[in-house]
Amino acid sequence: MIDIVIADEEFDDWQALLDLLYAAFAYMDARIDPPSSLQLLNTxxxxxKAREETLLLAWQGSRLVGCCFLKDLGEKIYLGKLAxxxxxxxxxxGGLLVGFAKTIAKSRNKKIIELQSRIELTEVHDFFRHHGFRQTGTTAHKGYDRPTSITMQFEL
Incomplete structure (x- = not known):
């Protein structure tokens, strides 16, 4: 059984959260350019980030098995670092976390959940399409003359 919760002030296993993020994103290292912003995160x-955003945690018993961050952007919520x-x-x-994020966004009267995914990660795009997201644009990281990410949205 998986429990999805909003991290509260009692959560303090930041190293476990970082370990989860690094493990989940490791496969991207050889595939994406520029490197993931995950490399900028430390304890x-x-x-x-958790103080400024809503941190969702997925637990299987006492084991942390998933997470994502939700950032308030006015009429939107930005879903980031799904791991x-x-x-x-x-x-x-992942579907449980996305579903919980949708519930939170609705309860906060948001109109859209938005995210960005690297161009190279087509399986990630497919995952979000399966959960009702659609591509709405592309962006390029600073210094790149080609799209490096796609923007996807879910309308509530």
Whole structure:
């Protein structure tokens, strides 16, 4: 059984959260250019991010198996850093986190959930399309003359 919760002030296992993120995003290292912004996160920056955004955690018993961050952007919520433990991927945890994010967005009267995914990660695009998201644009990281990410949205 998987429990999805909003992290509260009692959550303090920041290293476990970082380990989960690094493990879940490791496969991207050889595939994406530029490198993931995950490399900028450490214990201090992840704590700050969790204070500024809503951190969702997926637990299987006492084991952290997934997470994502929700950032308030006025009429939108930005869904970022969706990560599933590699041993748990394809078990439905990602869908549970996305579903919980939709519930939160609705309860906060948001109109859209938005995210960005790297151009190269077509399987990630497929995952979000399966959950009702559609591509709405592309962006390029600073210094790149080609699209490096796609923007996807889910209308509530």
């Amino acid at each position: 201090e920056t992840i704590i700050d 599933i433990d590699p041993q748990t991927q394809k078990s439905g945890v």
